[in-house]
Amino acid sequence: MPVDESPARPPTLNEVAARAGVSLKTASRALNGEPYVSGATERRVRQAADELGYRLNGLARELRTGGTSALVGLISGDLANPFYSAVASGAERELRRHGLLLITVNNDEDSALESSLLSALVERRVRALLVIPSSGGSPIAVGAKAHNVPFVFVDRPPVGLAADSVLIDNAGGARAAAEHLLAGGHRRIALVADLVRTASQQARISAFGAAMRAAGNPDWEPYVRTDVHDAATATRVVGELLALPEPPTALFTTNNQLTIGALRALRGHRHPPALVGFDDFELADVVGVTVVAHDMVELGRAAARLAQERIAGYAGPPRTVVIPTTLIPRGSGER
Amino acid sequence: MPVDESPARPPTLNEVAARAGVSLKTASRALNGEPYVSGATERRVRQAADELGYRLNGLARELRTGGTSALVGLISGDLANPFYSAVASGAERELRRHGLLLITVNNDEDSALESSLLSALVERRVRALLVIPSSGGSPIAVGAKAHNVPFVFVDRPPVGLAADSVLIDNAGGARAAAEHLLAGGHRRIALVADLVRTASQQARISAFGAAMRAAGNPDWEPYVRTDVHDAATATRVVGELLALPEPPTALFTTNNQLTIGALRALRGHRHPPALVGFDDFELADVVGVTVVAHDMVELGRAAARLAQERIAGYAGPPRTVVIPTTLIPRGSGER
DNA sequence: CTGAAAGCGCTAACAC
DNA sequence: GTGTTAGCGCTTTCAG
Numbered sequence: 001m002p003v004d005e006s007p008a009r010p011p012t013l014n015e016v017a018a019r020a021g022v023s024l025k026t027a028s029r030a031l032n033g034e035p036y037v038s039g040a041t042e043r044r045v046r047q048a049a050d051e052l053g054y055r056l057n058g059l060a061r062e063l064r065t066g067g068t069s070a071l072v073g074l075i076s077g078d079l080a081n082p083f084y085s086a087v088a089s090g091a092e093r094e095l096r097r098h099g100l101l102l103i104t105v106n107n108d109e110d111s112a113l114e115s116s117l118l119s120a121l122v123e124r125r126v127r128a129l130l131v132i133p134s135s136g137g138s139p140i141a142v143g144a145k146a147h148n149v150p151f152v153f154v155d156r157p158p159v160g161l162a163a164d165s166v167l168i169d170n171a172g173g174a175r176a177a178a179e180h181l182l183a184g185g186h187r188r189i190a191l192v193a194d195l196v197r198t199a200s201q202q203a204r205i206s207a208f209g210a211a212m213r214a215a216g217n218p219d220w221e222p223y224v225r226t227d228v229h230d231a232a233t234a235t236r237v238v239g240e241l242l243a244l245p246e247p248p249t250a251l252f253t254t255n256n257q258l259t260i261g262a263l264r265a266l267r268g269h270r271h272p273p274a275l276v277g278f279d280d281f282e283l284a285d286v287v288g289v290t291v292v293a294h295d296m297v298e299l300g301r302a303a304a305r306l307a308q309e310r311i312a313g314y315a316g317p318p319r320t321v322v323i324p325t326t327l328i329p330r331g332s333g334e335r
Numbered sequence: 336m337p338v339d340e341s342p343a344r345p346p347t348l349n350e351v352a353a354r355a356g357v358s359l360k361t362a363s364r365a366l367n368g369e370p371y372v373s374g375a376t377e378r379r380v381r382q383a384a385d386e387l388g389y390r391l392n393g394l395a396r397e398l399r400t401g402g403t404s405a406l407v408g409l410i411s412g413d414l415a416n417p418f419y420s421a422v423a424s425g426a427e428r429e430l431r432r433h434g435l436l437l438i439t440v441n442n443d444e445d446s447a448l449e450s451s452l453l454s455a456l457v458e459r460r461v462r463a464l465l466v467i468p469s470s471g472g473s474p475i476a477v478g479a480k481a482h483n484v485p486f487v488f489v490d491r492p493p494v495g496l497a498a499d500s501v502l503i504d505n506a507g508g509a510r511a512a513a514e515h516l517l518a519g520g521h522r523r524i525a526l527v528a529d530l531v532r533t534a535s536q537q538a539r540i541s542a543f544g545a546a547m548r549a550a551g552n553p554d555w556e557p558y559v560r561t562d563v564h565d566a567a568t569a570t571r572v573v574g575e576l577l578a579l580p581e582p583p584t585a586l587f588t589t590n591n592q593l594t595i596g597a598l599r600a601l602r603g604h605r606h607p608p609a610l611v612g613f614d615d616f617e618l619a620d621v622v623g624v625t626v627v628a629h630d631m632v633e634l635g636r637a638a639a640r641l642a643q644e645r646i647a648g649y650a651g652p653p654r655t656v657v658i659p660t661t662l663i664p665r666g667s668g669e670r
Numbered sequence: 671c672t673g674a675a676a677g678c679g680c681t682a683a684c685a686c
Numbered sequence: 687g688t689g690t691t692a693g694c695g696c697t698t699t700c701a702g
Contacts, residue, residue, distance in 0.1 A: 396696055
């Protein structure tokens with residue numbers, strides 16, 4: 001039966017050893033299940049530990065065993081965005097399988113903050129870092145090499161730097177969306193995109209444009225709207241597009257937030273334009289939105305896997321995993 | 336200009352001191368911006384640190400300064416669920432203001448796993464723990480007292496144990512939903528609820544029942560369905576309810592996942608029953624779903640605040656913060 | 671202003 | 687099987 005009231009300072013291994021009447025090292029061996037400890041001794045030590053409410057000090061152990069922790073960091077945007085939280089979910093699951101813990105920090109889409117968070121995590125001696133950078137050219141990419149920590153870039157590869165990355169097939173997905181709308185007979189197709197400075201947005205935008213050019217359709221060009229960064233702005237921008245004298249007959253939104261914003265603008269419209277969105281989202285099936293879907297949880301899982309392999313010692317050249325996309329027709333893209 | 340290729344072992348403060356030609360302690364003072372260091376010395380040390388690519392070892396510092404980290408743990412269900420990720424988002428933001436980092440772990444709704452994760456976090460000497468327990472009576476509540484770490488319970492208070500908690504006004508919200516539907520003239524009102532073993536579900540269910548009794552309406556009783564734990568099951572259960580010879584004319588779903596599942600079942604129904612859902616969710620406005628809304632991000636923020644105050648030394652009695660709810664009529668609850 | 675010594679709690683070597 | 691000694695990288699005494 002536990003006796004002590006929770007003390008101000010947690011008990012140390014030394015105290016456990018003293019109580020069990022053995023040496024420090026023997027206590028250590030017993031609690032770590034190492035061989036060469038007699039059963040009786042082990043039992044005595046365990047009991048002493050229980051009585052004292054002893055908990056191993058992971059900090060001390062990690063310092064001693066090499067100065068690295070069992071922690072992996074994830075630097076991303078706000079977890080309230082389902083894209084980031086899906087990645088976090090997949091990463092956490094995979095890491096847990098290897099006894100690693102995930103620290104999540106929010107860069108607030110600000111690269112200065114991102115750098116300082118990076119420092120904080122490196123100081124804590126995380127074993128690896130998963131990063132969804134606030135921008136492709138962000139200082140984080142530069143810092144990555146300097147810190148002696150494996151980096152895995154998610155969704156947005158660093159510019160001018162080979163590194164482990166997990167990417168979505170942005171070009172393929174955007175092309176599929178473009179071709180789907182073109183096949184539906186559309187010509188005046190609006191493109192509503194997020195911050196152009198991120199590599200993933202760039203890839204989507206340029207692949208979309210390429211598909212239009214390949215089809216010999218220049219009519220989309222007046223309807224490009226970029227750097228639309230949240231749902232509310234998307235609602236406004238789409239509203240403006242629809243109010244044009246010659247409004248677009250179709251819409252391609254390049255991420256889930258923009259698609260949702262667009263939906264708000266389309267509500268109650270008698271003849272809404274066709275809509276295809278990049279990223280699947282909850283309720284897209286109920287609302288009937290055609291999307292370019294991909295497995296966001298798998299994105300996180302794959303990133304964690306690459307990180308884990310680096311931790312386990314893989315020292316080969318950087319690898320890139322590409323997550324495929326699928327166009328799911330649900331009505332909005334087929335009208 | 337940095338010279339070294341990233342070395343296998345990160346440089347230590349000792350090496351920085353040697354390079355700068357000062358003692359260990361002086362280097363420490365210089366880098367920590369302590370007073371009583373001459374400007375010239377400080378500059379020399381900083382330069383040496385830069386050249387070596389020196390990064391403070393947070394593990395060692397924390398061990399020396401008291402064996403606690405700057406980490407706060409959050410044990411919850413899968414972050415892919417927007418409820419949990421919203422809480423994580425709010426908590427992370429608030430903690431960051433105080434220089435604390437958030438470690439998120441997923442209990443997979445399994446209390447055995449939850450206990451082991453708890454141990455892992457305590458061993459890492461987290462400064463506080465935010466917990467959304469997998470169940471009210473889970474062992475975590477018992478363990479909480481034993482560990483010498485501040486606990487904050489989110490959404491689900493422990494049974495038989497006073498502890499810092501942040502709760503949603505479950506009873507008030509459920510009552511509002513019930514009264515709203517009753518005021519609409521409904522009598523045969525179905526209740527679709529999640530796992531009864533969680534305190535929050537219990538509160539919602541019993542307040543709903545109490546409101547029905549208060550209104551003298553027993554007609555809801557045949558339509559109670561509990562322990563519906565995911566959207567897919569909710570879809571099936573609601574489908575079954577609607578197929579009854581005398582189907583309910585209204586539906587109350589007790590969390591976001593169940594509401595979404597219900598929506599799938601209602602799709603394409605000519606005369607869908609009225610629907611009120613607990614928890615707001617993305618696109619609820621577009622789909623026109625009446626909900627009992629509350630600020631989930633604030634839930635996390637409030638929890639982090641309580642934790643931070645404990646860390647800062649507050650030693651008073653446990654406190655409970657209740658987050659209010661608002662019923663937002665959007666159409667589905669008014670038909 | 672600067673330095674030497676001690677030690678946070680633990681584990682790795684090497685005795686016994 | 688068990689104990690002793692050292693030391694992970696840092697900060698905290700306490701002397702200069």
